[in-house]
Amino acid sequence: MLSILDGLNDNQKEAVTHIKGPLLIIAGPGTGKTLTIIRRILYLIHTGIKLHEIVGLTFTNRAGQEMRERIDPYLEKNGEGLFLGTFHMFGLNILRKYYNRDFRLIERKEQIEILRSLTDGTLKKAQEQLNYISKIKNLYETSSMKDSIFLKYEEILKNKNALDIDDLIIKAMELIRTCDKVRTDISRLRHILIDEYQDINPLQYEFIRSLYSLTENICAVGDLDQAIYTFRGADIEHFLNFEKDFKGAKTLFLKDNYRSSKVIVHASQFLIKHNKKRVEHPLEPISLECSNKIRVITVNNEYEEAKIVVKEIENRMGATTHYSLAQNDFRGLWDSNYRFSDFAVLFRTNNQADIIRDAFIDSGIPYQLIKDVFYEEINEIEDRLKTYINEPDREKTLSHILDYAFGVTAKEELLGIKRNLFLAYRNFPVEIALKKILDELYLFKSADAFNINVNAVSLMTIHMSKGLEFKVVFITGFEEGLIPYSLARGEKDIEEERRLFYVGMTRAKDELFLLCSEKRHIHGTEKETKKSRFFYEIPEKFLESTYISKKDKQKKKPKQQSLF
Ligand code: ATP
Ligand code: MG
Secondary structure, X not given: OHHHHOOOOHHHHHHXXXXXXXXXXXXXXXXXXXXXXXXXXXXHHHOOOOHHHEEEEOOOHHHHHHHHHHHHHHOOOOOOOOEEEOHHHHHHHHHHHHOOOOOEEOOHHHHHHHHHHHOOOOHHHHHHHHXXXXXXXXXXXXXXXXXXXXXXXXXXXXXXXXXOOOHHHHHHHHHHHHOHHHHHHHOOOOEEEEOOHHHOOHHHHHHHHHHHHHHOOEEEEEOHHHOOOHHHOOOOHHHHOHHHHOOOOEEEEEOEEOOOOHHHHHHHHHHHOOOOOOOOOOOEEOOOOOOOOEEEEEEOOHHHHHHHHHHHHHHHHOOOOOHHHHOOOOHHHHOOOOOHHHEEEEEOOHHHHHHHHHHHHHHOOOEEEEOOOOHHHHHHHHHHHHHHHXXXXXXXXXXXXXXXXXXXXOOHHHHHHHHHHHHHHOOOOHHHHXXXXXXXXXXXXXXXXXXXXXXXXXXXXXXXXOOOOEEEEEEOOOEOEEOOEOOOOOHHHHHHHHHHHHHHHOOXXXXXXXXXXXXXXXXXXXXXXXXOHHHHHOOHHHEEEEEOOHHHOOOOOOOOOOOO
């Protein structure tokens, strides 16, 4: 018991132990929201709540898995029965149990074919209509669900006994609302916990309402300043309406930031205060130490930008060598305990990734690049796994089958997924394991590829860095057009871009670098750039600006060994 509440501050303790009725925890980055959810689950179990009476909903399955890794060691047996994962995965679990037995999950390729047959046959039109249908579902626009294209699409799926990804939530919700058996089973659930509540969309909101009508206990945690998915239909009104929606709700605030240095906390607060649509709540750094300023580095072009990132990492990793002394660069000496996984390089768009990755390849520094490019490989892996389901081979173990299926790729990120899947399902009978693995791959989101246990520098978009933390963070492309992104038009969009940049800044524990390149290739043409407007929203006293021109280029250093 003591250990569950150990080290928590008073507000966190209250959030963990207030277990009757609806609870909303509003708090800024690094205040221990996710930690509080983890401790709360342990506390619930401690008070006698059974594992299958608890559902923890996370934004990615990876986040759910990380929670499980942190909870499992405290449980006597393994955590079977405790659900921790995405809304989609939870919906799918309900459907696997109660929906007609032979339904299948439809692939995007097939959806496109269906919509081609329903429209003028062009790929463009089919994609547009597919996005439109998904939008109707996620915004839960019941009136548009009567549109002819929607009805025809649904009819074809029904005839094929197929469901699309959004149906996992819609159909599960319909079952909860209409099927007595499901209602009875769900009403055994007693606690719903939701992380990152600021990013739920109207469909997920409806789903939560259906669950809540049967359970009466809900705990949502989030931060309005970190809402970064309103472009996909996430609706921050749900967050603002929580107390109205869930009668008798209590709201708690956490104000102590345990993650970041004083400079990073204060500077990010100055930035976010430029947003008009927000709920003011205090955020104070726990750290009292005098900390490094935020480094703003301007370089000539994106190649130089990538090189500077590599150099700064090399400086810190090589802190115990004579290299830093020879360079008169003592910054690396104050902490010689860096691992490669302490660094993250963030970018606004996937297009920026390749140049950065190439600089890492040249340097020999191990990296994991989390980018939206895995879908083709995942499709091939799925096809290979399906051949085993159709023609089971009793001789083959899970490990053999995964080796064969993942044989299509040498990408470390995907091999990391293979390892995780093996660890999660190695104790299941092979056939069941394969079905579960196929479900996971169907629901795969790029962010799931991030592997916290790999000792490598993380390269990812700012969106994907949500919820994570690193000792040193580099935000690249700190320029108008990227941060904020050029498609951001009105005030509302700019506020979302500011929140996104705020999420990026607040991933950093000790050091934050903002890199701007004076010139950048945009659609193949080199263009002059301007520093991001957000630069001018952070008071100068928090910043240390450096300009590195071509002449100052650093000499190349010896290559480091790859750890893969
Ligand atoms: P975000 O909004 O970015 O998701 P969060 O509010 O979920 O952040 P956590 O990730 O839970 O914050 O915690 C941030 C860091 O602070 C973690 O390293 C966590 O272990 C640490 N932390 C939180 N609370 C405490 C505490 N009471 N004592 C020591 N460390 C803490
Ligand atoms: Mg969190």
